[in-house]
Amino acid sequence: MRGFLFSDMDIRGVHIRLDKSMQTLLQQHDYPPAVSSLLSQLFIASALLSANLKLQGRLSVQVRGDGPLEYAMAECRLEQPGTLEPLSLKGLARHAPDVSDDLDLHALLGKGQLVITIEPDEGQRYQGIVGLDRETLAECLEGYFYQSEQLPTHLQLAMGGNQAAGFMVQRLPTRVSDEEQADEDWELIHALVTTLTPAELLALPAEQVLHRLFHEHDLQVFAERPVRYQCDCSRERSAHAIVALGQAEVEEVLQELERVVIDCQFCNSQYAFDKVDCHMLFSPGSASKGEQEILH
Numbered sequence: 586m587r588g589f590l591f592s593d594m595d596i597r598g599v600h601i602r603l604d605k606s607m608q609t610l611l612q613q614h615d616y617p618p619a620v621s622s623l624l625s626q627l628f629i630a631s632a633l634l635s636a637n638l639k640l641q642g643r644l645s646v647q648v649r650g651d652g653p654l655e656y657a658m659a660e661c662r663l664e665q666p667g668t669l670e671p672l673s674l675k676g677l678a679r680h681a682p683d684v685s686d687d688l689d690l691h692a693l694l695g696k697g698q699l700v701i702t703i704e705p706d707e708g709q710r711y712q713g714i715v716g717l718d719r720e721t722l723a724e725c726l727e728g729y730f731y732q733s734e735q736l737p738t739h740l741q742l743a744m745g746g747n748q749a750a751g752f753m754v755q756r757l758p759t760r761v762s763d764e765e766q767a768d769e770d771w772e773l774i775h776a777l778v779t780t781l782t783p784a785e786l787l788a789l790p791a792e793q794v795l796h797r798l799f800h801e802h803d804l805q806v807f808a809e810r811p812v813r814y815q816c817d818c819s820r821e822r823s824a825h826a827i828v829a830l831g832q833a834e835v836e837e838v839l840q841e842l843e844r845v846v847i848d849c850q851f852c853n854s855q856y857a858f859d860k861v862d863c864h865m866l867f868s869p870g871s872a873s874k875g876e877q878e879i880l881h
């Protein structure tokens with residue numbers, strides 16, 4: 586993923602192209618093609634929306650509705666703002682047993698909503714919700730930016746095979762006093778970016794996309810920021826989930842099944858805790874010992 590800023594205009598942008606991580610993300614689940622395609626767009630969207638956030642935490646983009654696709658969500662984890670720490674993506678969808686291949690956003694979700702959630706590790710959680718009342722997910726996201734931040738935004742998402750790519754330009758609050766000039770700048774750049782085809786976006790690396798569109802302009806291009814697939818589930822987090830269930834409930838499961846298994850819905854990992862493991866989790870005074878065992 587690569588961000589850029591126009592030197593003489595109040596406009597910034599981001600480019601992203603994923604192949605390997607997209608493959609890993611989609612191979613986790615056997616989704617119908619229409620669901621996979623929308624999920625790919627959500628992955629790209631969550632990374633694009635995270636690009637300009639200066640915080641440590643998570644951003645998720647979710648669509649939900651009353652159609653054959655109940656919901657789909659992608660989450661982007663951000664570490665240490667101001668560094669080139671990779672962004673980590675994960676996501677999932679829940680859908681009816683039969684989803685035909687040719688369904689678009691509205692046929693998939695029916696009457697639906699787009700939900701953007703920003704959750705800093707420390708500080709206030711923010712949630713923005715807009716109706717899915719435009720034709721494509723990209724257009725709905727443009728609407729979200731306009732509604733929530735009054736920032737005119739152009740956003741393009743493209744999928745093909747196991748690849749997905751995205752491109753976003755955004756007008757910044759005007760630094761200069763000349764609003765008229767800023768309007769003209771935005772119109773010019775907007776006209777340029779709408780000439781970028783989905784095929785070009787999928788095929789070309791960031792440098793070539795930027796050169797193709799903006800070779801007549803002065804751009805500051807930032808260093809590449811890696812984006813990877815990584816689920817943040819762990820045995821330790823699963824142990825916390827078991828403790829949160831409460832001892833009575835856990836005892837009940839153990840009597841029936843001999844062990845408690847925590848499934849990660851994102852990556853399908855399983856974490857099993859037998860009677861001894863569970864006993865350790867609930868023993869007074871042995872919590873820290875239990876924790877050490879778990880961390881092994």
Ligand SMILES: [Zn+2]
Nearest residue numbers: 816818849852
């Ligand atoms: Zn996981």
